[in-house]
Every structure is written in C-alpha cells, then in structure tokens.
Amino acid sequence: MAAAIATAGAAPAGDKVDWRLATPLGLTYLVFFAAPFLILLGISFYADAEQTRLGLDSWLKFYTDRFYLKVIWDTLKLGIFAVIATTLLAYPLALVYRAASPTWQRVLLFIILMPLLTSVVIRTFAWIVILAREGVVNQTLMALGLTATPLNLLQTELGLVIALTQIEMPLMLLPLLTIMNQMDQNLVDASRALGASKWRTFFRVILPLTLPGWIAGATLVFASATTAFISQSVIGGARLVYLPSLIWQQSMVVYNWPFAAVASLTLLFTVLAGIMALSWLGRFARTT
C-alpha cells in the first residue's frame, strides 16, 4: 500500500491509472452499489408479489396502466418545473453575485450555502409552516385583502414546486457561480462597447458562455427534485403521487417487491433520460 501511494505521489502526467489505489473504492462500489442494482433488475422479472414465478407481468402491468404512466409523466413534469423555477431565480442572483464586491460575495455565498446545509426534512417542515392554511403566505394575503378565504397551497403541485425551488436552488447556484467567475470579463465589455444593450449582452454573450454551468446545475436539480421523497410525500400528501412515493408504497406497505423494482428502475430511467437530454442540449448549444 505504501509503495502504491508513493507511485501516485509522483506520477507524471498522462501516466496509467494506478489500479492498486483505485481498487478499494472500485470493489466497494461493485459490491455495495452495482450488485444491488443487478438484484433489483432480477427481482423485477418476478411475475408475482410472492416471487415464485418468473415473467414480464410486473413490467407489462406498469407500462400498460394509464395511472402509472401518469405517475411517470407527473414525476418528469415536477423535475422540469423545478429546473425552470430554479433557473429563473438563480440566473439573476448569479449576475448580482458576479458584480458584487468580495465582501458581499462572501455574504451571498453564505446565504446560498445555508439552506444547503440545513436538513432537507427541516426545509420541508419550514414550508409546511409557510404554506399551511393559517401559514405565513395566507396570513399575508388575507391581511392585504387579496383573498378572503385561505388558499390551499399544501397538497398542490404549485406548493410543492415552490418548496422544491428553495430546497434545490443552491444546487443550481453553485455551478452557475463557478462558471460566472471563470467567464472572461473582456467579452462582456466588448459586447457593451460595441453598443449591445444589457439584455442583448446577457442573451448573446453571458447565457451561451455559462451554459455548461447551467447544465451541471440543471442535472443536479432535476435528479434531486424527481427523487425528493420527503418533500413530495409531506407537501404533496396523498393526493399527489410521484414515482418515489409509489416505490415506497409498493415495497414497504403492499410488499410487492417485483412491482416496486419496476417502479424503481423506471425512476432510474426517468432521471437518466433527463440527464441525457440535458447533456445533448449542451453539445447542441456548443456547436451553434
């Protein structure tokens, strides 16, 4: 082991992978990460909850039932809404961060990191206090006379998207801030000096240059929003069903493991499809 570490310590650039050092983590991943997914795939091919008969029944049942197809679509939609909402809020904040003095940058960074370091359960809990019938939003709206009766914000898609926006925004902001800091100020200055308005400079210079950061952020937000079990179940309640709550219900309440495995793999495909669409968008954007 000592010799292996030493080799890496002075490895010249472009050398081979030092397998002796990569093996411990690699094996851990094989045993505790890859193998479980293989078992999951295997169990999905049982036809019945008792796991006695092999067959495609679980897959067929899932993909021919309109209810389950709607659950997949709703889950995808939730991820897309979360990406749109975090993008609309994070880009302006990232521009402000870029223009801020070093001291203010530190303050902003702290504000951005603080929610990220607060437990997801607690952030969800906070939104219950805010969105409830007698919560902060309804109290404010009623005091302003904007609504006579309290609005029902919990157990709605809107309420869930609002909560997820706060919960996921740091994931969008961190890659965006990094790439904004790396962006060449001369390009922005050149655009302005040539007479482009701030709007035009933003859409024609800043946006294309920061797209890789946005794609990194959007990937994390999408992956995180579609799998946010706690927020989905607590704020969405029983009325809104997404893939994670379906997986939970099928595996731990109904004990239909093959069906839960199909739902679980579907969630995996949904997230992978989102990631691939985003990276395709990135390649497409760079060539034009």
Add this chain to the structure above:
Amino acid sequence: MSQRSTPADVSFNLVVGAISTVAILILVAPVIIVIATSFTTSQALRFPPPGLSLRWYGELFDPVRSAPIHTAAINSVWVAGWATVIGSVLSVLAALAITRVARPSARALEASFLSPLVLPTLSYGLAALMFFSVMGIRPSLNLLIAGHLVVIAPFVFRTTLASLTQLDPALLEASANLGASRFYSFRRITLPLIAPGIAAGAFLAFIASMDNVPVSLFLSTARTSMLPIRMWGMMESTLDVRIAAIAGVLILATLVLMVVMDRLTGLTRRMSA
C-alpha cells in the same frame, strides 16, 4: 467601463434586482421562520409565535420523553462518522489513482465514482434493501454505514480530485530530485497540500450522511432508527413543535461546524469551485 444608461439597461437592472431579492427571500425565509417557530410558547406551529420561550427545547432535551429522538440522533452521528472516515480514505486513494491521467479508463472511473450524485439514491436504497435481504443479512447499523458510504464518497472524491489537479507537479519532482522517497513525498508534500480539500469534502460528506433520507428509509428499522426518518415520522403523524427545536439545534451545530471548517479549509470558496 460604465456606459450610458439606455431604457433597456435600466429595465434589465430592475428585473435582475427584483428577481434576486425574491430569490434571497426564498432562500433565507424558511430557515428564519423555523428558528423563530422553535421558540414559540404555543402548542401549534404558527408564525409569528404568540410568545417566546425555551419550552420546546426543554421538551427536546428531556431524557425520558425524547429518548427515541436521542437514540436516533446518536445512531445518525455514529453512521455519518464511520461512513465519512471510511469513505474519505477510499476516495482519497481513488483520486490519487486517476489524477492527471487523460486516458478514457480514468474518465470512466471518475464518472462511475461520481455517479451516486446524480443517480436516484432512492432507487439505490430499495436495491440495497433487496440485496441485503437476498444475501440473508439482517439490518444493522453496519449495513447503514455501507449504504451511506457509497452515497457520500463522491463528495470527498470530487474535492480531493480538484485539489490534486491544482497541485504543482514541479514540487514532487523537486522532492524526488532531492532524494526523497515517493512515500516520503506523499506524506510531506502531497498530503499537507490536499488536506484542506479532503477536509472540505469530508465535511460535506458528513452533512450529507446526517441528512440522508433515501438510503436510511429502506435500511433503517425501529431498532436502528435514524434522525431524518424519525423526524419524517413526527411530521407525518403529529406536527410536533419539537421538530422545530431539533431544527434549531441542527442549524446551530451546522453553523458552528461551517465557521470552523471555513477557517480551516476555505470551505465557502471550495464549495463554489
């Protein structure tokens, strides 16, 4: 650098300013509201609280009435601690193995070691439960450590790799030319220089493990209950104000840790880098 202000530029500044204000409000408000709620005198979760008291903190620290919460908290710290220590050692070795290697095999390893960051860990949680039950292994804290380990290792791997790419290879060449053994160079040059990166990654990994729901949801049992899962249970059944008090304690602990880590490692810089 300043240009003449056209109406278009003014409208741009207004829109950016307004949206940023909303964004900051959305980021900060929930944290402040939870902390304020935790000091309420009432039974109900209302903001603003009718009066301020430490009543719910008293309830939370009551060793008898809050015993299940204390057990869950101790389990969570235990699992997060071990997962972070083991995950850090394995990740640092793996990062050393592929640093500065341009080959496709190195890129493939990097992508697979980072994959738990984007693959749905909820799917993984169920997969792990099925795997252990097929293997006939009974749920325990050790299983939770194994599950968490896989999910949080990427945090250390990523920050260590970033530190290693910033390390000047000339330092290692100089050390070798002066007759230092390779292990000596690693111990005296590489390790001290990448230590802040490792520490920042370990901090994030520990926080991620303490906060992990998707894996704990499937692998923890009544006997090995974990803090976020217990809090979820408390939210589902009764909206117990003690949750706000737990939030207060966790936020304070995280803030203290964050300030310490920032002093030691420049954490805030690293997280945006």
